[in-house]
Amino acid sequence: MLGSLLPPAGDGTAGKSSSPSTARAIQQRILSGQKPCQCPDCGRRFDRRSTLMAHQRLHTGERPYKCPECRKGFMQQSHLVRHRGIHAGVKPCVxxxxxxxxxxxxxxxxxxxxxxxxxxxxxxxxxx
Incomplete structure (x- = not known):
């Protein structure tokens, strides 16, 4: 289902390992406002496949990033990293x-x- 809504491979959505010309294509698409990746559930559009896939977790409820200490799940890895500071006693806002x-x-x-x-x-x- 996702494959038909996503841009073909090699269009600049490959991620960090993309070539400089692909990176330029991504930058141009972002600056021009082009968003070829569309969510099949709500219709919201994204400029990158990875962003769409992360967004779809809102609809599915998937929480693939689990805290190894308390097993709480998170939709984004950055949220897990922030949460783990609680167990370590980190309080970054002073x-x-x-x-x-x-x-x-x-x-x-x-x-x-x-x-x-x-x-x-x-x-x-x-x-x-």
């Missing part, structure tokens, strides 16, 4: 004012609101 650190990137801006006065400290304060 408040410059107080030094409090966070695992999730979105928690730092929420915390920083207590410094700016946008969020009153009485409602769920982030203690440093």
């Amino acid at each position: 408040c410059a004012d107080w030094g409090k650190s966070f695992v999730k990137t979105w928690n730092l801006p929420k915390h920083q609101r207590c410094h700016s006065g946008q969020r009153p400290r009485q409602s769920r304060p982030y203690l440093c």
